[in-house]
Amino acid sequence: MIAGLYNYWIVILLMMTGFYVVISSGNLVKKIIGLNLFQASVFILYISIGKIANGHVPILQEGVSNYSNPLPHVLILTAIVVGVSTTALGLALVVRIRETYDSVEEEEIHRQDESL
């Protein structure tokens, strides 16, 4: 049970770790790191789905009839691109926030805004 679904346990572990970091951390950069972990877990979920027992690499060759499903890999390539863009945009926003507030801590930023 545990050994057979090894990948999925890793997925759940990573997902919850990432999600927890996003929620609990007050540091804006760490939140983005958490978000990355969270997304990475979904990548592994998709890739695990594509694996077929005793399946070969999905390249057409003689004498092989059982191929792994290549589609989830293609899908997740797109999702990785989306994840990278999100991280880039998020970090760009953090840079601007740091320039404006001179801090990347949520509490400090809230404190400065309340004094407005």
Place this chain on the structure above:
Amino acid sequence: MISEQLPALQVVVPLIAAAFCLVLARPLGAWLITFAASAASMAVSFLMLNTVMDSGVIDYTFGGWAAPFGIAYRVDLVNAYVLMIVSTISTVVSVFARASVTSEIETHNQGFFYTAWLLCLTGLLGITITGDAFNLFVFLEISSLSSYALIAMGADRRALTAAYQYLIMGTIGATFILIGVGLLYALTGTLNMLDLAQRLPDVANTRTARTGFAFLTVGLGLKIALFPLHLWLPNAYAYAPSAVSAFLAATATKVAVYVLLRFVFSVFGVEFALGAMPLALGLAILGSVAVLSASTIAIFQQNLKRMLAYSSVAQIGYLALGVSLATPAGLTATLLHLFNHALMKGALFVALGCIAWRIGSSRLQDFAGLGYRMPWTMGAFVVGGLSLIGIPLTAGFISKWHLILAALEKGWWPITVVIIAGSLLAVIYVWQVVERAYLAKPPAETSRAEAPASMLIPAWLLAIANLYFGLHTDLSVGIASRAAASLFGVVP
């Protein structure tokens, strides 16, 4: 010949125009491209709506690859209707954006602003038109990423934190949707919505199907800003540039609601989504709380953009209530409100943008005597406000009337009470503004100074549309009820 390619053009025109905007990067040229591309997609959406009304569903396969392998676009009455709303609002608001953006955004950023605008439009139209669940996720991220950038361009420094907060919550929502789509794919081996709808009933009674459904609805709940997942919305709309507030408030959450409808009705089917799963009860409770709590919070806002943002959360509550009824009448009310809310929030945010352009503020305290200083702008604001309350002869009345009728038909009278209470709360927050603008003593040096015509005309176009669709209901109610019937699988 070209009429066969309309579904592709719908998405490709704003996408390519966005690239041109980026290369050109001059404010006036970029604006012209944005306006032209928006107007072109509006024309395309009207042509498609016309075709769908006359001859039924349009199926389109990209590059001639048939559905299970290629990406298929499928335009039926429901998404043709939503496409029409999104592209029309983009066109009208982009007229207003020229003057508003010139005053609010630095010259060297304006090219980027219009690029992000067109990408956001591309994403919203793509989400609506696609018949492929993964393609939907990609377009969702295109529209989300560009809207984070648009919001961050607001002049107030809090725009940055608002955009950041939206980015975190929006990405969590989108990733939830991705997980949901992945689980459905694992279960059925297809991403095409039509195939999903055929294969899901056989495997509906599995934990994977239920988990996938849960991830999808929670992820969409974040995108819709359904209470209590709405926390990103008030700040995002309050600190974004005026034109962005108007555009996103009128379109972004509507498109997310459409996706929910698509998954609930077309992919999972009513029996599973609203019968076997407790979604109907959840939407009814959360929708009621959203209407009451967000309307109450709106009363206490000093920043009017923030007030309208909370009012948007309340309006989303009405949309959720319509879905929770799980009847064609309730769904008709939701689809009607989708359209009418886009009109009223568009008019209100555009009018606020005119006021921000002239007096540089959207705080209630600065509104004293504004009814005399900017009579036309405040006139449009009042019309939008009346529609928001749901006064008879305005569009807002029509959708609330249909919602109340649908609730009574189902026998859920507490919903009726919630709708009426929400409208009374709306009276309070709209009246505050009217009182301040027309009855408060204006500051000493008052002179009449209106916003330029390029801003006033869009405001009044939307205001007049609110009145027109309050009187002539054949068109909007006709399409909405036919679309609702088609979602329920009843051939109209």
